[in-house]
Every structure is written in structure tokens, then in C-alpha cells.
Amino acid sequence: MTGHQDRPDIRQRRRVTQLRKDLGLTPVPPHVGTELRAIAPRISEQVARMLRQDPAYAALSPDGRQLLLSAVARAVDEFARLVEDRPPQARPVEATLVELGHVEGRLGPCRAAVHAAFQTLREVTRVLWPQLPRARCFSTHLDEALVRYAKGLCARTMSAPRPTAAAPTSSRRTSGPRVDGLLSLVEQRWGNQPVPLYLSVSTHGAADVPVPRNTPRGLSFIDTDHVVTVAPHPIPPPRPASAPHPSIVVCVGPVSMNGTAQAYDTALLLLRLIRAGVATPPSPVIIHVPNLGFLRPSPSEASVQKITDLLLPLSKHGSHRRSALARTLQLCLRTATTAQGLAKQLAMHPQTVHNHLTALRTLYNPNLDFAQDNLAMQAALDLVLPLWELEAGGRRNPPPQDGKKLPGNHSDTETLGLP
Numbered sequence: 001m002t003g004h005q006d007r008p009d010i011r012q013r014r015r016v017t018q019l020r021k022d023l024g025l026t027p028v029p030p031h032v033g034t035e036l037r038a039i040a041p042r043i044s045e046q047v048a049r050m051l052r053q054d055p056a057y058a059a060l061s062p063d064g065r066q067l068l069l070s071a072v073a074r075a076v077d078e079f080a081r082l083v084e085d086r087p088p089q090a091r092p093v094e095a096t097l098v099e100l101g102h103v104e105g106r107l108g109p110c111r112a113a114v115h116a117a118f119q120t121l122r123e124v125t126r127v128l129w130p131q132l133p134r135a136r137c138f139s140t141h142l143d144e145a146l147v148r149y150a151k152g153l154c155a156r157t158m159s160a161p162r163p164t165a166a167a168p169t170s171s172r173r174t175s176g177p178r179v180d181g182l183l184s185l186v187e188q189r190w191g192n193q194p195v196p197l198y199l200s201v202s203t204h205g206a207a208d209v210p211v212p213r214n215t216p217r218g219l220s221f222i223d224t225d226h227v228v229t230v231a232p233h234p235i236p237p238p239r240p241a242s243a244p245h246p247s248i249v250v251c252v253g254p255v256s257m258n259g260t261a262q263a264y265d266t267a268l269l270l271l272r273l274i275r276a277g278v279a280t281p282p283s284p285v286i287i288h289v290p291n292l293g294f295l296r297p298s299p300s301e302a303s304v305q306k307i308t309d310l311l312l313p314l315s316k317h318g319s320h321r322r323s324a325l326a327r328t329l330q331l332c333l334r335t336a337t338t339a340q341g342l343a344k345q346l347a348m349h350p351q352t353v354h355n356h357l358t359a360l361r362t363l364y365n366p367n368l369d370f371a372q373d374n375l376a377m378q379a380a381l382d383l384v385l386p387l388w389e390l391e392a393g394g395r396r397n398p399p400p401q402d403g404k405k406l407p408g409n410h411s412d413t414e415t416l417g418l419p
Contacts, residue, residue, distance in 0.1 A: 016087050022152075023145040025083055028138045033084025035134045036142075040080050044073040046124045047117065056109070056116040064104045064113070071096040072117050079149055083142070097157040111154070118150040119295075119375055130336045139335050147291075183264075185219055186230050187257050196231060196253025226271060228264065248274055249284030263289055268299035270383065276304050278311060279387035290382045295375060297383065307380040310373065313363035319392040325363075326388060328356040330381040332368060 020026055048069050051057045057065060071093055078088040097114065104110050125146060129139045221228045250271045252263040266289055273279060297303070314322050314329075331342055339357060343350040360368060370377045 013087070016082060016085060019082055020085060023082065023148045024141060025145050028083055028141050028145075029134075030083070030085040032134050032138055032142075033080050033082070033086070035132055036083055037077065037080035039128065039132070040073075040076045043076050043121070043124055043128060044069075046128075047072050047076075047121050050120045050124065051117055054113075054116045054120065056112040059109045060104060060113050064100055064110070067096055067100040067103060068113055068117055071100065071114075072121060075118075075150070075153065076121070079146060082149070083145075093153055094157050097153065101157070114154060114157075118154070121150070122146055123374055126334070126336055136337075139337070143334070183260055186260055189219070190232065190257065196233065196251065196255070226268065230260070247283060250274070251284050251286040252289055253286075255289060259289060262296065265299055266290065266297045266383075269297045269303060270387065272299055272301075272304050273307060273384060274387065276308055278304075278308055278315065279384055279391055281387045281390035285387065285390060287386050290386070292379045292382055295379045297379075306376065307384065310370075310377050310380045311384060319388065323385065323388045323392045325356055325360055326381055326385045328353060329360050329368070330378065330385060332357070332360075333370075333374065333378050333381075 051069070051072075057068065060068060074093045074096060078093055081088050100114070101107065101110050122143065126139075126143060129135045129142055135142060219230045248271060250267045252267045252270075255263045270285065270287075274281070274285075311326075314326055317325065327346065328342060331337075331345055335341065335345070337345075339353050340350055342348075342357075343353040346353060357368075364370070
């Protein structure tokens with residue numbers, strides 16, 4: 001017997017097992033982590049080279065930059081060891097990130113730089129993983145696990161302090177004090193229960209959207225160009241409007257209380273994309289919160305214009321052709337796999353996928369490389385493709401099922417990287 005000497009190892013083993021489960025790494029065999037750890041220095045080097053061109057990195061002090069690069073290197077090694085089902089051996093990444101915050105003394109630049117670093121890391125690994133013999137088959141699992149891993153790190157070390165009984169800080173980027181007050185009322189009424197968020201805009205106001213009988217009424221707020229409605233029930237179709245511009249209703253949900261602010265940003269961004277003509281789905285639009293990884297939807301005019309510009313070549317096609325090409329491009333950017341692999345995942349004939357890729361290369365560029373806009377393009381597709389598919393189908397999608405776990409409710413992610 002070794003007495004107390006074994007207890008720390010047992011605790012570490014339980015911690016690693018739980019972390020692998022939380023990150024979704026259980027299906028990934030440990031030998032994939034061994035392969036990843038072998039290229040960890042290469043990944044860190046590429047991230048550092050790309051990060052030095054990022055304005056968020058340049059805004060840090062020299063010591064802060066060094067700490068950030070050290071944190072990224074430690075994160076790559078720690079993540080690989082978790083995939084390998086082994087406890088990390090180096091200094092915890094959290095400690096380095098906390099030290100970065102102390103050195104810089106300003107939370108905003110630190111958060112921007114950390115999120116830029118993990119965005120760059122994700123972009124690098126998305127290219128490298130499909131090139132590895134063992135990791136290739138688990139590229140999607142690894143990418144999703146890295147998102148969760150980075151999200152957890154940022155939440156534990158880079159989250160701004162929030163006052164009690166207030167709306168999430170992220171909501172204040174796009175909403176005024178009255179909307180913040182509305183979100184506070186939402187928290188008081190429903191707490192952490194799943195609450196669907198409904199966003200509508202109309203010259204007629206919320207009166208044209210009837211509330212079903214025997215259903216609790218929701219909370220509403222009328223802003224300058226839209227009406228926000230939060231209610232614990234799906235929104236019904238709007239009444240036929242006699243005005244030349246009928247109501248547009250975008251419904252996102254169900255979401256928990258801590259996802260209400262991001263659901264508001266998402267719904268408002270989708271609403272403004274519809275008003276800008278990027279998509280014309282039948283109203284009401286009922287969708288889940290899209291999983292944008294590290295990015296956060298920003299319903300600003302600049303974001304709407306950026307997404308419009310990125311998707312403009314696809315928008316010139318008819319609705320069915322546009323949706324098919326967008327699905328192919330979405331998976332191509334996400335997995336960087338071959339045409340055969342895309343055909344298998346899309347359940348299409350390989351020649352059809354080959355034709356799609358040929359058309360996409362004609363629309364964009366021969367390598368389908370969007371450089372600094374790579375993640376922004378993926379986020380734009382994740383946001384707009386559901387609208388295009390609704391438009392192509394000519395019908396509303398079914399209301400979300402209660403209790404279904406939704407991706408993308410990340411209150412600590414960065415604003416969608418659109419200038």
C-alpha cells in the first residue's frame with residue numbers, strides 16, 4: 001500500500017475522465033492525442049506567426065504578448081494530453097491567463113487578445129487535423145471539443161464581473177437600458193427555466209401577433225425598429241397585414257436565462273439580414289441558436305454588410321441551388337476533407353459534390369481560401385443557411401422541442417469578427 005500518495009493521482013484521473021466527457025472526447029481514442037501532442041510545437045508556432053499580425057495581439061504590452069503565446073502553447077499541450085487521456089503536466093493554462101490579466105490591468109484588451117488567439121488556434125487546427133492519419137476521422141469531434149475547451153478557459157479567466165440580478169454584460173453592446181430592464185424581468189419571472197425568445201419587427205407592433213388562449217403572456221419591449229417579445233410558448237403566425245410591408249418575425253428558442261442576451265443578438269441580426277434582402281424566408285422564422293464557436297453575433301450595420309458581401313456570390317443563384325452550394329461550402333470549410341468525404345457526410349453522389357466544388361471555386365477562388373475571413377464566412381453560413389433552406393422549402397420549420405439541448409449558448413464568446 002502506498003497510503004495517501006495515490007490519492008492525488010486518483011483525483012487527477014477522475015478529473016481527466018470528467019473533462020473528456022464534458023468536452024465530448026469520449027469517442028476519440030487516446031492514440032489520437034499522442035499524434036496531436038507530437039505536432040503541438042508546430043501548431044503553437046503557426047498560431048504565433050499568424051497571431052503577430054492580429055491587431056488584438058499588437059494591443060498588448062510586450063510582456064502580455066509573451067504570456068499570451070505561452071498560454072496558447074500550454075493550451076495546445078494540455079488539450080492534446082486530454083485527448084490522450086493523460087493528466088496535464090505543465091503549469092495550468094488558467095494561471096497564465098490570470099497572470100496576463102494582472103500584467104495588462106485592463107480586461108477588454110485581454111479578452112480580445114485571448115479570443116483572437118483561440119480563433120487563430122482553431123483555424124490552424126482545422127487545416128492540420130484532416131492531414132493526420134489518425135486524427136482525420138475525428139476532425140469534427142476535435143474541433144467541437146476545442147471550442148468547448150477554449151470557451152471554458154475564457155469563462156474561468158476572462159469573464160468580466162457582473163452585477164447581481166442584472167442582464168448578461170454582452171447584451172449591453174446592442175441594447176439600451178430598457179432592454180436590460182426587460183431581461184432582468186425575464187430573470188425574475190422564469191429564472192433558469194428554458195424561455196423562448198421571440199423577436200418581431202413591424203409598423204403594426206406586437207398587437208398583430210396574437211397570443212394563444214390558455215397560454216401565459218410574455219414580456220414585450222418596443223424599440224425604434226423592432227419589437228422584442230419573451231414568452232414561454234412558440235409564437236403563432238402573424239395575422240395577414242394590409243400594409244405594403246407585412247411583419248417579419250424571427251423566433252429563437254428555447255433558450256435558458258443565461259442565453260437570452262445572445263439569443264436577442266442572434267434574432268436581431270437575422271431580422272436585419274432578412275430586411276437587407278439576404279434571405280426571404282416565410283414568417284415566422286423559428287430556429288435554434290446557431291453554434292458559432294468563439295464568435296458572437298453582432299446585429300450592427302457593419303456585420304449585416306459584411307455577411308451580405310461574403311454571401312453575395314451565392315445569392316445570385318436560385319434558392320435550391322444556393323442552399324445546396326452553401327451546405328457543401330459550410331462542410332468543406334468546417335472539415336477540410338476530400339470530395340469523397342464530403343459526399344459521404346452530405347449523403348450525395350461524389351460527382352454532385354465535385355460539381356458543387358467546381359461551382360464554388362468559380363464563385364470565390366480556386367482554393368476556397370477566405371484568409372482572414374475564413375471564420376467569418378463559416379459563421380455567416382451557419383447564420384443564413386437555415387434561412388435559405390426555409391426559403392427553398394417555402395414553409396416554416398417546426399417549433400423546437402422543449403428540453404432539447406441547443407448549441408451556441410455561450411455567454412463568454414467574442415463578438416462576431418466582422419468589422
